[in-house]
Amino acid sequence: MGMTMAEKIIACAAGVESAKAGDxxxxxxDKLMSNDGTTHLTIDxxxxxxxxxxxxxxxxxxxxxxxxxxxxxxxxxxxxKMRDFARDNGITFYEGEGVCHQVMxxxxxxxxxxxxxxxxxxCAYGALGAFGTGVGCTDYLYAMVTGTSWLLVPETIRFxxxxxxxxxxxxxxxxxTIIGKIGANGANYKAMEFAGEGLHNLSMSDRISICNLCVExxxxxxxxxxxxxxxxxxxxxxxxxxxxxxxxPDAVFAEVYDIDLSTVAPIVAKPHFVDNVVPxxxxxxxxxxxxxxxxxNNGRIEDxxxxxAIIKGKKVAPKVRFLVVPASxxxxxxxxxxxxxxxFMDAGAIVMNPNCSVCWGSCQGVIGEGETLISTGTxxxxxxxxxxxxxxxxxxxxxxxxxxxxGVITTADLL
Amino acid sequence: xxxIFRFHTDVDTDQIIASQYLLFPTIDEMKVYTFESLDPDFxxxxxxxxxxxxxENFGCGSSREQAxxxxxxxxxxxxxxxxxxxxxxxxxxxxxxxxxxxxxxxDAVADGDDMELNLExxxxxxxxxxxxxxKLPAQMQKILDQGGLIASxxxxx
Numbered sequence: 001m002g003m004t005m006a007e008k009i010i011a012c013a014a015g016v017e018s019a020k021a022g023d024x025x026x027x028x029x030d031k032l033m034s035n036d037g038t039t040h041l042t043i044d045x046x047x048x049x050x051x052x053x054x055x056x057x058x059x060x061x062x063x064x065x066x067x068x069x070x071x072x073x074x075x076x077x078x079x080x081k082m083r084d085f086a087r088d089n090g091i092t093f094y095e096g097e098g099v100c101h102q103v104m105x106x107x108x109x110x111x112x113x114x115x116x117x118x119x120x121x122x123c124a125y126g127a128l129g130a131f132g133t134g135v136g137c138t139d140y141l142y143a144m145v146t147g148t149s150w151l152l153v154p155e156t157i158r159f160x161x162x163x164x165x166x167x168x169x170x171x172x173x174x175x176x177t178i179i180g181k182i183g184a185n186g187a188n189y190k191a192m193e194f195a196g197e198g199l200h201n202l203s204m205s206d207r208i209s210i211c212n213l214c215v216e217x218x219x220x221x222x223x224x225x226x227x228x229x230x231x232x233x234x235x236x237x238x239x240x241x242x243x244x245x246x247x248x249p250d251a252v253f254a255e256v257y258d259i260d261l262s263t264v265a266p267i268v269a270k271p272h273f274v275d276n277v278v279p280x281x282x283x284x285x286x287x288x289x290x291x292x293x294x295x296x297n298n299g300r301i302e303d304x305x306x307x308x309a310i311i312k313g314k315k316v317a318p319k320v321r322f323l324v325v326p327a328s329x330x331x332x333x334x335x336x337x338x339x340x341x342x343x344f345m346d347a348g349a350i351v352m353n354p355n356c357s358v359c360w361g362s363c364q365g366v367i368g369e370g371e372t373l374i375s376t377g378t379x380x381x382x383x384x385x386x387x388x389x390x391x392x393x394x395x396x397x398x399x400x401x402x403x404x405x406x407g408v409i410t411t412a413d414l415l
Numbered sequence: 416x417x418x419i420f421r422f423h424t425d426v427d428t429d430q431i432i433a434s435q436y437l438l439f440p441t442i443d444e445m446k447v448y449t450f451e452s453l454d455p456d457f458x459x460x461x462x463x464x465x466x467x468x469x470x471e472n473f474g475c476g477s478s479r480e481q482a483x484x485x486x487x488x489x490x491x492x493x494x495x496x497x498x499x500x501x502x503x504x505x506x507x508x509x510x511x512x513x514x515x516x517x518x519x520x521x522d523a524v525a526d527g528d529d530m531e532l533n534l535e536x537x538x539x540x541x542x543x544x545x546x547x548x549x550k551l552p553a554q555m556q557k558i559l560d561q562g563g564l565i566a567s568x569x570x571x572x
Contacts, residue, residue, distance in 0.1 A: 002513050024554055037437055038480060044441075050569045067438055120478040120502060136480030136506035138564050147567060150554060185472040189501050218475060218500055280504045362434040381429045381476060388433075388452035415531060 002248025004156040004187035005223045006191040007231060009131040009245055013114040013378075016389050021155040021252070029059065029143050030113035030242065031290070035100045036064045037360075038118050040078035042137040046144070056146030060091045063106055066356045067363045070309050093277040095166055098328025098354040101125075101296040106207055106328060111226045111234065112243030116143050121296055124212035126222035127204060128230055129244060131191075133221045155254035156191040156247070157182070160393045163197030163262040168413055170306070170396040171206035172376065173267045175213045178259070180277030188218030190254060193247060195225055198261045204233045205302040213378060216274040248400050264363040266411050269394035272382040283409045286326050288393075289371040291316075294325030294352075295359040298376030301326075301334050307401040310412050316348040317407030323365045324349045325357040349404070361385045374403045417492055419541070421526040426469055427476035428503060432485050441483025446485040452497065466530055470521050471497065474503025483507035493532055495520055495539065506569070507554075508555045513565035515539075516549040566571040 002016060003011065011019040013027035034042060039062060040091035047050050054060065062082060068077040079095075083243035086093035097103050101124040104316070109115065111129035115122065118140045125132030133151075143149045179186070183210065191404075192214045194207075202210070207230070224230070226244040233240065247253075266280035293299070293307045304326060316322040324344045326332035332354055335341050344351050350365075358365035359377030367373050373392045374384045380392035395403070398412040407414065420568065430452050436445045450457040467486060473496040474482060476565055483506050486494065493513040506523070507514040513534060530541035537544040551559065561567040 024552075034524070038478075040438065040440065040521065041442070041480065041484075045565060049565070062452075066434075072537065074440060077440060078438045118478060120476065122478075134478035134502050136478055136502065138480060138484075138509035142564050143566055152554075154553075184475055185500065216476075218472070220501055238463070314539065354535060360428070360434045362437070377426075379429070379476060381427045383433055383452035384429050388455075 001252065002250035004191070004247045004251045004253065005193055005225065005245045006131060006156050006221060009112060009114055010151060010153050012112065012243060019153045021153050023153045023228065025153060026148055026150050027114055028148050029116050031061060031105055031108060031115045032140065032143055033061045033063065033100060033115065033122065034116040034140055035066055035119055036079055036082055037066045039082045042118070042141050043081055044143050045137065045255065049145065051074055054089060054144055055125050055166070060144065060233055061104065062086050062091050062093050064095040065098065065100045066360055068096050068355045069166055071363060072094055073172050074256065081231065096353065099296040099299065099356055101212060102327040106237060110239050111230070111241035112245060115341045116149065121212050123214045123219055124208050124296060125209035126211040126224055127314045128234060129224060129226040131221050131223065134215060135139065150333060152189070154189055154191045154210050155256045156193050157187055158253040159192065159194045160196040160256065160258045161194060162196055162258070162259055163198050163260045164201045165261045165264055168398060169264050169266060170398065171202060171209040173394045174261065175210045176267045176269050176277050176394065177264055180215045182217050184273055184275040185218040185338050191218045191221045191223055192217065193223045199224060200227055201261065203302060204229060205222040205300040208299055208354060242391040266396060266399055268399065268409065269380055271380055271391040271393065274380060274394065280395060280411045286393065286409040287372060288320060288374045288403055288407060288409065290323065290365065290367055290373045291323045292323045292326060292358050292365060292373060292375040292377055293397055293399050293400050294323065294357050295377045296327060297378050299325055299327030299331065301331050303339050303376065303397040304331070304335045306397040308343040310398060310415065311347045311405060312343045314347055314405050316404050320404055320407050322349040322404035323357060324351045326354050328354050358385050374400050374401050374409060416528050416531050417460065417466050418459060419466050419468050419524055419526060419528045419530055420457065421524065422467065422469040424470035425472045425475055428474055428479050429476055430480040432479065436477040437481055442481065442484045442488045445481055449485045449489055458489060459481045461491065464492050465490065466532065467491055467494045468496070468521055468524060471493065471498045473499050475500035478502045480506045480510065483510055483512045487512040489513055496523055502560050504543060508559050509564040513559065517546055520546050526537065
């Protein structure tokens with residue numbers, strides 16, 4: 001019987017001939033990413049171990065991105081703990097370089113790898129054919145100490161993509177549509193695999209955006225086969241694959257969906273659930289207080305270009321804050337070189353350093369009681385962006401920017 | 416015997432413990448904010464030995480282990496739901512907080528009801544009725560029996 005991509009990567013990491021959904025396998029991790037959301041707790045637990053040790057420090061990548069620069073003495077203390085431990089133990093450490101998943105995609109992720117990240121959006125790494133999955137800090141610590149962990153081999157939901165996204169429709173509209181279709185737990189414990197000729201029409205930025213959000217359907221991981229687009233990205237960043245896997249023709253899938261990309265339309269996820277989606281046209285006119293363009297989901301150069309093209313020569317609406325947060329230092333620098341940051345600044349946007357920003361409701365840009373945010377971030381849970389009685393709408397970079405200009409939810413074609 | 420705190424479907428980890436408290440140095444400093452967006456007085460009302468009962472997909476969203484950790488630190492004895500999100504489920508077992516799948520309980524009980532849990536037998540008694548829970552996968556039961564993943568790690572190395 002054939003194997004899925006997920007089964008092949010796990011079999012490879014477990015050093016066995018084959019693996020099948022439902023098996024429990026002991027795997028050796030290729031990389032272990034952790035950020036400032038939980039690492040201070042991991043260090044505390046590490047220091048209390050009977051025999052603390054790190055199996056292979058070269059596999060560890062620690063990234064301060066959630067609250068950088070720190071916003072309080074408590075945050076500063078947690079950052080210092082992480083910084084000092086990384087230095088004392090020779091762990092690869094980034095601070096201020098960007099959102100962890102973007103930094104990982106630019107610098108570390110290789111096809112065929114099995115990667116634990118102490119962050120749920122680690123599933124983004126599937127855009128490069130790697131099995132990334134989010135874990136808590138205890139699982140992380142166990143893997144850090146032993147180099148291994150156990151995994152239940154997931155079933156796979158396969159999405160066969162055909163065609164091209166229409167003009168003005170983005171990967172984010174596609175993945176929000178899919179999450180709306182299968183629901184917030186539609187892929188719980190499962191892998192979401194994307195394949196088909198439509199995949200080849202998607203840029204790396206599109207692919208990261210799609211894989212990144214799969215955890216919002218509960219997915220354990222997201223996977224895409226490595227094609228010329230992915231290889232070009234990988235080699236241009238100076239890396240080589242560990243292995244390039246594809247699902248066998250006779251692999252068994254839990255479900256199969258066929259999606260024609262040309263049928264996707266701009267979409268909005270309404271408060272307070274990511275699967276609470278409606279066509280953007282049905283949310284027009286909702287008053288907003290803040291708009292956010294950024295995050296590991298939608299803060300890449302492609303997204304900033306979309307926003308800049310829409311807002312060029314226009315102004316942010318009075319009483320609206322428009323936050324623009326490039327996902328990494330390299331994205332920031334490229335946006336500067338292309339003049340995009342000038343366009344945003346001239347329009348009255350607030351351009352900030354690469355970090356998780358208001359996407360995670362701490363750090364900066366937090367909204368107050370009764371306020372509404374339209375966001376390219378990852379989640380719209382109750383209180384996610386600040387006060388417990390506030391509202392978050394998720395949409396594409398185009399819809400977010402258009403809404404920043406008018407002060408109400410607006411699709412770009414209506415400007 | 417403990418009291419039931421009953422929550423709806425798709426309770427996400429941001430609602431269990433909001434982002435703005437995650438970088439506090441210790442779980443004890445965070446725990447007073449547990450369920451702040453759903454029930455601001457939860458941390459004051461809950462007593463050691465009480466239970467959280469929820470509908471489907473409890474603990475969806477972020478991988479923050481602070482979510483099960485604050486519940487455990489407040490003395491919540493177990494979380495019983497129709498289903499759990501994957502990462503929360505694994506995190507809870509790893510820190511030694513029992514998470515129990517029971518399809519019938521949520522619809523049969525109200526907030527504030529009393530219930531009793533027999534972990535070994537996998538049964539719950541509430542309102543004079545007995546409910547049978549789904550067994551944990553063997554791998555996870557083993558971790559829980561050892562007192563969590565760190566305890567098992569300390570046994571190994």
